[in-house]
Amino acid sequence: MGDGLADAQDGYKLTSMTTELPAGKDTAYKFQIMGPDGKPVTAFAADQTKKMHFYAIRSDLAGFQHLHPTMAGDGSWTAGLSSLEPGTWRTYASFIPDSGEGKGKDLVLSRTVTVPGEAKKTPLPEAASSTEVDGYTVTVKGVLMAGMAHPTTVSISKDGKPVTDLQPYLDTYAHLTAFHEGDQAFAHLHPETETKDGNGGPDPAFQALLPKPGSWRMFLQFRTGGKLHTAALT
Incomplete structure (x- = not known):
């Protein structure tokens, strides 16, 4: 998959006319994936029920957004971004071609865009094994080592009790992504827990592979x- 920091890999290229997006209001980001033959790719395989996963995150790793854009017949995609704070943002397209040379290959490509205005950097919070969001406590359990895959579980509780009413989301009970401090390298931590009939929890499992050391x-x-709840921790 790579670290997602290039706009081209294996003959595939993420292209966009957009280099600047407005601050403080919802906006659309349009892009295409060009194939090795120089033509827009229009055939994509579903990955966790979606043919395109699109992410946007600011250079200080604040302001995370995860979207599932729509594709027009000509292969152009439109991602509807919520209000962005000023600063430099990196946008990622995660996809699997369903035809051509790269059929079946996991790819993540990215570009940067500027959101004009006074950028106020948010310091990266200290490393912690747990955090809270919307009244839920999220705890990461497992040893994370650079360049090695390790089993990891994320325990979710509320009011001190394990949560067992997790609803299916993207064909699993939780979705986990990570970004590296400094260069914004991307890592998708693959879920190991399959959804069953009804709800699940409280310990979704993942195969965690973080390609480099650091925060x-x-x-x-x-x-x-x-x-949908989004919890963040360092």
């Missing part, structure tokens, strides 16, 4: 009661 900002997304 990583993790974003865990899970759904309860029809609402």
